[in-house]
Amino acid sequence: MTITKGTPMTTPADILVVKGLEKTYFSTEPPTTVLQGIDLTVATGEFLVVMGASGSGKSTLLYCISGMDRPTAGRVELQGRDLTSLTDAQMSRARLTTMGFIFQQAHFLANLSIRDNILLPALKATPKQAGAVTARVDGLLARFGIAAVADHGITQVSGGQLQRASICRALATEPAILFADEPTGALNTSVTAEVMDALTAIHRDKTTIVMVTHDPACAARADRVVYLRDGAVVDARALGAWTEGEARAREDEVLVWLRGLGF
Numbered sequence: 001m002t003i004t005k006g007t008p009m010t011t012p013a014d015i016l017v018v019k020g021l022e023k024t025y026f027s028t029e030p031p032t033t034v035l036q037g038i039d040l041t042v043a044t045g046e047f048l049v050v051m052g053a054s055g056s057g058k059s060t061l062l063y064c065i066s067g068m069d070r071p072t073a074g075r076v077e078l079q080g081r082d083l084t085s086l087t088d089a090q091m092s093r094a095r096l097t098t099m100g101f102i103f104q105q106a107h108f109l110a111n112l113s114i115r116d117n118i119l120l121p122a123l124k125a126t127p128k129q130a131g132a133v134t135a136r137v138d139g140l141l142a143r144f145g146i147a148a149v150a151d152h153g154i155t156q157v158s159g160g161q162l163q164r165a166s167i168c169r170a171l172a173t174e175p176a177i178l179f180a181d182e183p184t185g186a187l188n189t190s191v192t193a194e195v196m197d198a199l200t201a202i203h204r205d206k207t208t209i210v211m212v213t214h215d216p217a218c219a220a221r222a223d224r225v226v227y228l229r230d231g232a233v234v235d236a237r238a239l240g241a242w243t244e245g246e247a248r249a250r251e252d253e254v255l256v257w258l259r260g261l262g263f
């Protein structure tokens with residue numbers, strides 16, 4: 001088969017296909033090449049983790065595959081649609097309607113309640129469905145255990161509650177894919193487990209997740225882990241499905257693998 005420009009690289013089983021992704025920052029002298037030709041495919045419903053040392057390009061990769069930044073070269077196809085060919089307005093719309101984002105910090109608006117912060121992007125995505133959006137958000141608040149603090153301000157809740165609120169905000173638009181950059185990076189161990197339990201539950205509901213982390217215990221929750229070094233994928237490990245009782249052995253497996261990579 002001849003692949004011509006515009007022919008989708010994606011099969012229905014793959015939600016995201018990345019080919020030859022490169023990113024160079026020209027703001028430095030000399031320019032810094034941060035991503036050196038990355039090929040990556042994410043299956044629909046997969047939980048993929050990206051690991052690597054600090055500065056290896058994890059965040060840059062996440063930003064380039066989620067339309068937050070533009071790659072210097074290469075192609076990113078989400079649900080068969082080439083993101084690199086979209087205008088800024090089309091990209092904003094695609095991000096709002098098909099992607100969810102969770103960061104290390106919640107980036108909530110200080111003058112709004114937790115509930116209104118969660119509602120805001122979903123109402124922007126589908127303004128004519130305010131009733132359905134509000135009902136969905138109420139369901140998410142209850143599911144993630146923060147209904148009681150929904151009307152609180154963002155300084156009146158704990159770090160764990162705030163991060164669960166970020167998860168609610170990301171899910172409120174019913175995204176096809178969830179991108180998370182170090183979502184537990186600012187949390188202590190017990191709150192980290194709480195947030196990872198929430199992400200694991202979302203994954204079991206068949207939401208596709210791409211998560212950057214430096215925490216091997218978090219990585220052990222994934223179906224597959226890819227390892228970046230100097231902007232290139234140097235290794236990957238498929239972990240597959242798991243049950244509660246296998247969590248510890250799985251963490252050990254990931255740790256041994258990472259040590260072998262010099263992590």
Ligand SMILES: Nc1ncnc2c1ncn2[C@@H]1O[C@H](COP(=O)(O)OP(=O)(O)O)[C@@H](O)[C@H]1O
Nearest residue numbers: 025027032034053054055056057058059060061
């Ligand atoms: N806007 C920028 N301009 C120049 N260099 C950058 C910029 N953003 C990131 N970098 C560099 O790119 C490399 C990868 O950064 P990043 O993707 O944030 O790594 P990670 O998330 O793995 O820690 C680092 O060396 C960083 O200094």
Ligand SMILES: [Mg+2]
Nearest residue numbers: 058059060181
């Ligand atoms: Mg980073």
